Amino acid sequence: MSEKLYNVYSEYLKDKYGVKVYKLPIKLPLTCPNRDGNLSKGGCTFCGEEGGSFENLSSCTPIRDQLRTNMDYIRKKYKAEKFIAYFQNFSNTYMPFEDFKRHISDAIIEDIVEISISTRPDCISDKYLQFLSDIQYNKGINVTIELGLQTVNYHSLKKINRGHSLAEFIESAVGIKSHGLRLCTHVILNLPWDDMDDVMETAKVLSALKVDEVKMHSLYLMEGTTLAHQFKKGEFQLFSKDEYIQRVITFLEYLNPEIVIQRLIGRAPEEGSIFVNWNESWWKIRDDILGKMEQSNSFQGKRFNYLGGKALRNF
Ligand code: SF4
Secondary structure, eight states: OHHHHSOBHHHHHHHHHSSOEEEEEEOOSOOOTTTSSSSOSSOSTTOOTTSSOOSOOOTTSOHHHHHHHHHHHHHHHHOOOEEEEEEOSSOTTOSOHHHHHHHHHHTOOTTEEEEEEEEOGGGOOHHHHHHHHHHHHHHOOEEEEEEEEEOSOHHHHHHTTOSOOHHHHHHHHHHHHHTTOEEEEEEETTOTTOOHHHHHHHHHHHHHTTOOEEEEEOOOEETTSHHHHHHHTTSOOOOOHHHHHHHHHHHHHHSOTTSEEEESSOOOOSTTEEESGGGSOHHHHHHHHHHHHHHTTOOTTTTOOSSSSGGGGGO
């Protein structure tokens, strides 16, 4: 069912590599310029202590040991044959260049076919991109950069204290693409200050920038974060599950159908959280999204008709 409705990541990987491919998280002892005082000390208002990951081994474990331990487990459990080394938590390019080179090189081991690096749009420069481009060319390992953006509404970016605006994302997206690397972008479609126009515009901007992959998350509230504090003070209200589902569907309809979707909804630890996915499992909400799409004859790219000189078509 889902193959017809949207461009599913697992299918894309199977087609590309010919076998089952699985992402293996790597955790490094890092921080982020939005938390260490470089840009701010508070971080994004939704960011918990783990900086975006919660299922990993200790950051003190050497990279190759993290990969091999996870590889053995995933190989047995899911019958995966090839793997993606995923530098997941915090900002994985926020470190001296020599350290970065060493970490990336350490991840190139047997059965790794791709390296995926999660970071911020303002933590990428040509030097880092050129190194990754050389790795891709010389070692035959594909490289994907995952950038957090969340929304194209720069007023909302300010409200969640991202520490960058839309411009930094555009600059790094253009740089990543011009170096021949793949770009995945993370979005949160139900930020309390965004409306449906913001959802549509986010899909349109990502399509126009030729983003390759998208990962969607629903907003969650972790105890101790600024966002949780604001919520408890009644400064905003959360959207309903039905509203989230409608936003995902609208986003997909405006998105280029060639963009690969890594996730329709995120996961977060229940421990330490005050709100996650309306207390439902992520896969149940994913099934609800797909059911609603089928019912309404919706599919990814249904409204992708706005690029390539649209107005000229009226002659
Ligand atoms: S950029 Fe990422 S790691 Fe840094 S504060 Fe925001 S969510 Fe947390």
